[in-house]
Amino acid sequence: MVLENVTIKNPEEIAVIIKGGRLLGSILQQLAKMVKPGITTGDLEFKADELIKKVGGRSSFKGYHSKNEMPFPCILCTSVNDEIVHAAPLPPRVLSNGDIIGIDIGMEYPAKNGFYTDTAVTVAVGKINAENKKLIEVTQKALQIGIKAVKPGNKISDIGRMIENYVKPYGYGIVRDLVGHGVGYAVHESPRIPNYFDPALSKIEIKKGMVLAIEPMITLGAWKIVEGNNGFSIKTADGSWAAHFEHTIVVTKSGCEIVT
Numbered sequence: 001m002v003l004e005n006v007t008i009k010n011p012e013e014i015a016v017i018i019k020g021g022r023l024l025g026s027i028l029q030q031l032a033k034m035v036k037p038g039i040t041t042g043d044l045e046f047k048a049d050e051l052i053k054k055v056g057g058r059s060s061f062k063g064y065h066s067k068n069e070m071p072f073p074c075i076l077c078t079s080v081n082d083e084i085v086h087a088a089p090l091p092p093r094v095l096s097n098g099d100i101i102g103i104d105i106g107m108e109y110p111a112k113n114g115f116y117t118d119t120a121v122t123v124a125v126g127k128i129n130a131e132n133k134k135l136i137e138v139t140q141k142a143l144q145i146g147i148k149a150v151k152p153g154n155k156i157s158d159i160g161r162m163i164e165n166y167v168k169p170y171g172y173g174i175v176r177d178l179v180g181h182g183v184g185y186a187v188h189e190s191p192r193i194p195n196y197f198d199p200a201l202s203k204i205e206i207k208k209g210m211v212l213a214i215e216p217m218i219t220l221g222a223w224k225i226v227e228g229n230n231g232f233s234i235k236t237a238d239g240s241w242a243a244h245f246e247h248t249i250v251v252t253k254s255g256c257e258i259v260t
Helices: 011-034 041-055 130-148 157-169 200-204
Strands: 076-080 083-085 100-109 113-124 179-184 189-191 213-214 216-217 225-227 234-236 243-244 247-251 256-258
Touching: 011 100, 011 113, 011 179, 011 243, 041 076, 041 100, 076 216, 083 100, 083 216, 083 243, 100 130, 100 243, 100 247, 100 256, 113 243, 130 157, 130 189, 130 216, 130 247, 157 189, 157 256, 213 216
Parallel strands: none
Antiparallel strands: 076 083, 076 100, 083 234, 100 113, 113 247, 179 189, 179 213, 213 247, 216 243, 225 234, 247 256
8 A cells, every 4th residue: 555645844844834824814713703694705705815915925725726627716715504615705695694604715825935724614604503503513623623633643544533433423424525634835735634534544643744734524414525516616415514624733742733
């Protein structure tokens, strides 16, 4: 079996990653506070553009594409209700009371020859029902639990194992076709970081200097996904609603540091 090639960042690189991550985390907080009934996804997109430029960064999502894919057209992913990830905010959509929205943002900092960080949050639009409130709470807690598994000597598989063990009793779906990832030198790097136990990843040891993006994606129904009709969004196959949280973290000598 070929093991994934996981990069180790040096202290100087990590210092820049931490600075960029803190700036990105602050930007996401400002965007999340804007969410209310009547606001549009376009409003969030335009504000994100302004804030990223202001701190001297560059969107890592806009124009991004992997092999044989269309370039992503926007700075943010704004995924509403049954959309799990990758929904584009343009053309703008109006948010209504009772909706939930996942806001996902990535940035290269500084804008030229910089380092990448990635973060996401799911936010209630106005007053939401108890079922969706619980989904958001459990998904956010799952992220915290996954982060606790990150320390030198543990395995990448421990992250997904701890998330799965926490989420499974609630009966929620844990999306299997979308995973967390390494980050820093590029938008997506090795290793894959699923939110369930994958024994193949038990051979990859967590080491100081790794930079990881952990991102639970949890649904009220089943875990299966479908593509949205716009070519970008990924939705639940059964129409159930979904939540998504993400942090970029740096592995330290004794544990890890959340940088976003």
